[in-house]
Amino acid sequence: MxxxxxxxxxxxxxxxxxxxxxxxxxxxxxxxxxxxxxxxxxxxxxxxxxxxxxxxxxxxxxxxxxxxxxxxxxxxxxxxxxxxxLLPNEANARARAITWMFAALNTVEPPILELITVKFTEGDKPWSKERFPLIADRIRNRLGQLSARLGDAEWLDGAFSAGDLLMVSVLLRTRPSGILNEFPSLAAYVARGEARPAxxxxxxxxxxxxxxxxxxx
Amino acid sequence: MxxxxxxxxxxxxxxxxxxxxxxxxxxxxxxxxxxxxxxxxxxxxxxxxxxxxxxxxxxxxxxxxxxxxxxxxxxxxxxxxxxxxLLPNEANARARAITWMFAALNTVEPPILELITVKFTEGDKPWSKERFPLIADRIRNRLGQLSARLGDAEWLDGAFSAGDLLMVSVLLRTRPSGILNEFPSLAAYVARGEARPAxxxxxxxxxxxxxxxxxxx
Missing domain, CATH: 3.40.30.10 (Glutaredoxin)
Structure with missing residues (x-):
């Protein structure tokens, strides 16, 4: 089909x-x-x-x-x-991979999307420049937590999964601002995602x- | 267990x-x-x-x-x-119910959470009052689209599902601001959720x- x-x-x-x-x-x-x-x-x-x-x-x-x-x-x-x-077969590992899918979209991405609000939707407002560092710090907070959890691992929980696919995609949005490169282990994680043939x-x-x-x- | x-x-x-x-x-x-x-x-x-x-x-x-x-x-x-x-058994209906789970958390809730940012996280900032109507309008935009899709239906896609559970929960956050009641069909939808014994x-x-x-x- x-x-x-x-x-x-x-x-x-x-x-x-x-x-x-x-x-x-x-x-x-x-x-x-x-x-x-x-x-x-x-x-x-x-x-x-x-x-x-x-x-x-x-x-x-x-x-x-x-x-x-x-x-x-x-x-x-x-x-x-x-x-x-894209998802492991073992039931508990599968539930954890799905957890990372939701975490990427609901916990990590929302503060990152505020970068778009501050730059584009409200770019003409007087507060836009002052808000940027506040938003950047909220993103740094999340990325610091994520980096602590990832540690030295290749992917978030065992083999590459749809959770990694979404997390890498979300993190890619922080590269233009320079924030991603403040977290070398996350930058390397994103690079591993980008290196996949798919x-x-x-x-x-x-x-x-x-x-x-x-x-x- | x-x-x-x-x-x-x-x-x-x-x-x-x-x-x-x-x-x-x-x-x-x-x-x-x-x-x-x-x-x-x-x-x-x-x-x-x-x-x-x-x-x-x-x-x-x-x-x-x-x-x-x-x-x-x-x-x-x-x-x-x-x-x-909480999820239908038929495969396509199940995939659509899961779609509403993600829609509640990723599309409808993010602008609603900005109400918290503007009131609590940045409530002491000079732009807080001016930003409120901008955020309220973004919420109204989403709620208008959701209301158009719901139409006269009882739930978003057939029987009550985890998609409705999350959507009702997300919409409840717009009641204190008064925005929910600007959309009577959504207010009634939320009330149907609240009326469930569970x-x-x-x-x-x-x-x-x-x-x-x-x-x-």
Whole structure:
């Protein structure tokens, strides 16, 4: 059954791989699943046809026959549940890997997303510059805790899992600000993620997609 | 096997039910599972013994024999995977219910948590009052989209699920600000959640826990 995902017609990051379709592409590559990509423009994202699939007007979505999903975490969990390589089989190890999926999205990513609020959504506000160091310190707090837990391990809990896939993807967002490199063990962890062949294929695919020249009218 | 969860020794909300242990208590009550609660003080939360269980120094955690979990979403998913009543059996319906779990925690809750940042974490800052309406509008945007998707339905996708449990719990946080009541269909949805016997038992249990008098030294 063909898998179709949606992605920004043109990602705001211009192909840096930070848009959430990269996370789903990576999971699909780890699972060895072919997929198609349907581009969605910013205008189309808020129209009824897309809202019927994604009620919050975002990307990515996932379609596979009758099944229509949204939310990156749920899509990756679905892929991981039906294909080997992203979640361990042993029940307790599996529950712990799922814990890291939620931890990446709910505990580590929210303060990181405030960087976007402060720079883009509220970049024109007088408080924007003063808030930046407050937000940066909240991110450092979380990254310090994560770094302490990771220790010298290669991945967060045994073999690479969907929890690592999401954590690496979330941490990548802290590299442009320089914060990631303040935590050498996390920077190395992210580099191990980026070195995986499946990540490389996913990154190359999103880059090609985002830098394709539009057909001249 | 005994289930033990952790909760604030004294919740910052004084028993309004907004602390995350209420969500886990609710899931345990829906599943009909008895559980014990170990209180953790704010000081103990940042100590090695608790950090070994919860690397980010938060509550709740979940212990069941050898299994130790953290992250509310992961704990509730674990309970839902092993007991009837929180996730449908049919594969596609199950994947969609899991989508709503992630949507509650990753898409709807983050702007709501900014209410806490603006009021408590940055309440002493000069921009706090000016930021409040910006944040409130971001919440209204999400709640408008959610309300459009819910329509006249009782729950988000067929029967009550762990997705509804988390969404109702997240929306409850918007009631003190008055924003929830701007969306009557969502207010009614939350009320349906609160009317469930399992929610009532969970709420009463956390209230009793938070209002118990400390033993005089």
């Amino acid at each position: 063909t898998v179709t995902i949606t992605a920004f017609e043109r990602s705001p990051d211009g192909g840096m791989g930070l848009a959430r379709d990269t996370r789903v592409r990576w999971a699909l590559e780890e699972a060895g699943l072919p997929y198609e990509v349907r581009p969605v423009s910013f205008a189309a994202m808020k129209e009824p046809a897309h809202l019927a699939v994604q009620p919050f007007g975002q990307i990515p979505t996932y379609e596979e026959g009758d099944l229509v999903l949204f939310e990156t975490g749920a899509i990756i969990f679905h892929i991981a549940s039906h294909h080997a390589g 990540y490389k294929r996913a990154f190359a695919a999103q880059l090609a997609f985002n830098t394709a020249q539009p057909v001249a009218g | 005994t289930v033990t969860i952790t909760a604030f020794e004294r919740s910052p909300d004084g028993g309004m039910g907004l602390a995350r242990d209420t969500r886990v208590r609710w899931a345990l009550e829906e599943a009909g599972l008895p559980y014990e609660v170990r209180p953790v003080s704010f000081a103990a939360m940042k100590e090695p013994a608790h950090l070994a269980v919860q690397p980010f120094g938060q509550i709740p955690t979940y212990e069941e024999g050898d299994l130790v979990l953290f992250e509310t979403g992961a704990i509730i998913f674990h309970i839902a995977s092993h007991h009837a009543g 929610y009532k038992r969970a709420f009463a249990a956390q209230l009793a826990f938070n209002t118990a008098q400390p033993v005089a030294g």
